[in-house]
Amino acid sequence: GAVVSQHPSWVICKSGTSVKIECRSLDFQATTMFWYRQFPKQSLMLMATSNEGSKATYEQGVEKDKFLINHASLTLSTLTVTSAHPEDSSFYICSARVYEDQPQHFGDGTRLSIL
Amino acid sequence: ILNVEQSPQSLHVQEGDSTNFTCSFPSSNFYALHWYRWETAKSPEALFVMTLNGDEKKKGRISATLNTKEGYSYLYIKGSQPEDSATYLCASDNYGQNFVFGPGTRLSVLP
Numbered sequence: 001g002a003v004v005s006q007h008p009s010w011v012i013c014k015s016g017t018s019v020k021i022e023c024r025s026l027d028f029q030a031t032t033m034f035w036y037r038q039f040p041k042q043s044l045m046l047m048a049t050s051n052e053g054s055k056a057t058y059e060q061g062v063e064k065d066k067f068l069i070n071h072a073s074l075t076l077s078t079l080t081v082t083s084a085h086p087e088d089s090s091f092y093i094c095s096a097r098v099y100e101d102q103p104q105h106f107g108d109g110t111r112l113s114i115l
Numbered sequence: 116i117l118n119v120e121q122s123p124q125s126l127h128v129q130e131g132d133s134t135n136f137t138c139s140f141p142s143s144n145f146y147a148l149h150w151y152r153w154e155t156a157k158s159p160e161a162l163f164v165m166t167l168n169g170d171e172k173k174k175g176r177i178s179a180t181l182n183t184k185e186g187y188s189y190l191y192i193k194g195s196q197p198e199d200s201a202t203y204l205c206a207s208d209n210y211g212q213n214f215v216f217g218p219g220t221r222l223s224v225l226p
Contacts, residue, residue, distance in 0.1 A: 004158070034214065043204065044159075044216040059213070093158070101147050103161030104214075 001027050004096050006107025014115055015086060021079045021110045023094030029074035030096030034104060035067070038091040047092075050077050084114045117141045119207045121217035128195050129225050135191045136220040138205030142186035147208040150179055150190055153219070154201040162190075162203075195224040 003026040011019050023033055032051050036044040048064075050056040050071035058064045066088075068080040077096075081088050091111050095104035120139040128134050140148060150162040163172045168183040176193045192199055202219040209215075 006158075036216075043218045044206075046214045046216075049213055057213075095159075101164055101166055103149060103151075103164050105161065106151075106158040108158045 002105040003027050004030075004094065004105045004107040006094050006110055008110060009108060010111050010113075012113045012115065013084065016083055017114075019081045019084050019112060021081075021092055021094070021112075023077045023079070023096065023107050025075045025096040025105070028096075028098060028105075030077075030098060031074065032097045032100075033071055033077040034095045034097070035069060035077075035079050036093045036095070038093065038109075044093065047079075081112065084112070086114045088112065089114045117207065117209060117212045117215050119205060119215045119217040121203075121205060121220050123220060124218065125221040125223070127223045127225060130195060130197060132195050132224075133191065133193045134195055134222070135189050136203060136222075138188045138190070138207075138217055140186050140188070140205070140207035140215075140217075141209055141212075142183055144210040144212070145183050145186070145207070146210055148181055148183075148188050149206040149208065149214075150188070151204045151206070152201045153204055159204060192222075195222075197224045197226050200224045 005024045035047045047062045048056045048058045056069035071077040093109035095106045097104045147166045151159040153159040165181040170181045178191045181188045202221045204219045206216045
């Protein structure tokens with residue numbers, strides 16, 4: 001149980017392209033979903049927290065107009081990297097949780113490469 | 116941004132050895148401490164969520180303790196096996212600052 005599917009796994013695209021990443025909880029309803037970014041040799045860095053039906057809460061230093069998050073249902077959240085540039089190349093991973101003080105269940109991550 | 120530290124950064128042990136590592140986190144406004152196990156090419160797997168000072172949790176050969184007053188948690192692995200090789204991450208959830216992950220401890224268990 002508690003499976004989170006993240007798609008796509010890999011994206012390679014040209015600078016200026018917008019890229020959408022999907023995060024789905026397959027066998028549970030996630031009241032909260034999280035989006036993380038990992039730079040090489042660094043730990044997971046929380047970008048934003050999203051609750052179903054409400055606006056995402058972004059961490060300090062994360063541009064909300066650059067990283068658009070939509071959490072339209074209890075099983076789906078999307079992260080759109082708008083007008084991506086090479087510096088946006090990174091590993092992005094989502095997680096989902098049912099209630100507070102319960103563990104987060106992670107997707108497999110998306111490796112984004114912007115040429 | 117609050118700081119979460121883990122030590123050691125990496126660890127090599129022989130199969131059958133017991134081992135432990137440390138997570139240090141801010142004790143102020145503490146809510147919960149999470150431990151995850153992250154194998155290469157897989158997604159992080161939740162091990163424990165701990166909230167109470169003095170709490171001790173166990174899952175098979177892995178156990179964890181929590182000291183919220185001094186801001187540290189220990190993860191213990193008894194009788195390490197090669198399949199325990201992974202990066203072990205802790206994350207601190209504090210009021211006003213969500214989920215700060217530590218850099219992880221990379222464990223290699225040699226057969």
